[in-house]
Amino acid sequence: MPRTSRYSANSALPRRGEPPWQTGIQIAPFYDLVNTRLHLTGDEFALPLYGRARTLRAKSFVRLGSRWGMSRDQVLREVERLATDIMASLASVLARSALPEELQHEYSSIVHRNVDGLEL
DSSP states (O other): OOOOOTTGGGGOOOSTTOOHHHHTOOOOTTGGGSOSTTTSTTOOOSSOBTTBSSOOOHHHHHHHHHHTTOOHHHHHHHHHHHHHHHHHHHHHHHHHSOOOHHHHHHHHHHHHHHHHHTOO
């Protein structure tokens, strides 16, 4: 049975080869780097990318971007920018959260693993 998500609006993809900015479809990039694994051990990413639902790699985003006419360098720059922004704001976001300190550390570890998994 296919996996469903309450974020299904974010998983809409344009017809093959059409960039989302030409079809009006918007995809929430990298929202899966922020995790549900803190509370659902073994949970997978809501948006599998080329069959990967556990660890997303930058090369998968490059492959997707190439379908939309983006160069490898364009995609990698955006992946790096988003990963850097996530890591730069992680500590302050967690400090403002209501999570107990132990869960903040666990959450941070999960996000670090997800970003490291990109293999930039």
